[in-house]
Amino acid sequence: xxxxxxxxxxxxxxxxxxxxxxxxxxxxxxxxxxxxxxxxxxxxxxxxxxxxxxxxxxxxxxxxxxxxxxxxxxxxxxxxxxxxxxxxxxxxxxxxxxxxxxxxxxxxxxxxxxxxxxxxxxxxxxxxxxxxxxxxxxxxxxxxxxxxxxxxxxxxxxxxxxxxxxxxxxxxxx
Numbered sequence: 001x002x003x004x005x006x007x008x009x010x011x012x013x014x015x016x017x018x019x020x021x022x023x024x025x026x027x028x029x030x031x032x033x034x035x036x037x038x039x040x041x042x043x044x045x046x047x048x049x050x051x052x053x054x055x056x057x058x059x060x061x062x063x064x065x066x067x068x069x070x071x072x073x074x075x076x077x078x079x080x081x082x083x084x085x086x087x088x089x090x091x092x093x094x095x096x097x098x099x100x101x102x103x104x105x106x107x108x109x110x111x112x113x114x115x116x117x118x119x120x121x122x123x124x125x126x127x128x129x130x131x132x133x134x135x136x137x138x139x140x141x142x143x144x145x146x147x148x149x150x151x152x153x154x155x156x157x158x159x160x161x162x163x164x165x166x167x168x169x170x171x172x173x174x
Contacts, residue, residue: 032064041068042165045137049074071135096148106139134161
């Protein structure tokens with residue numbers, strides 16, 4: 001089996017269909033990204049336009065991702081906002097500790113949800129824009145994630161989301 005590493009961007013990913021495609025200058029055709037390959041990386045979704053590094057193989061049916069190595073936020077998105085007046089820079093976000101968390105609920109239609117951090121009673125607010133900036137399209141209740149959190153006007157707020165598996169491997173996304 002001839003495997004190679006390719007860098008590209010997520011063209012689209014539909015978790016209901018269980019697959020999506022990656023585009024790359026390094027491949028002659030779109031690259032199939034199956035939901036199971038993404039789940040092995042620790043994410044159930046990925047944002048359209050997110051940067052992605054994958055290990056691929058060429059089969060009779062075309063080029064397919066067999067392993068996700070990293071996911072980066074879609075280009076051109078602003079940094080996280082704590083509230084309307086305060087914007088965080090990349091160095092500040094990078095310096096925040098990762099806090100292991102479990103998604104309580106997330107409603108993509110409403111554009112937000114909450115998570116519980118292990119050892120803390122209060123909920124952590126997660127906004128959909130923070131999710132997109134972190135390379136995710138959605139979260140599922142019960143999903144294990146790592147959050148970078150700040151204290152906002154209304155309580156604790158996530159400013160970055162990483163999959164549990166990516167955080168454990170030390171692979172930072174975004």
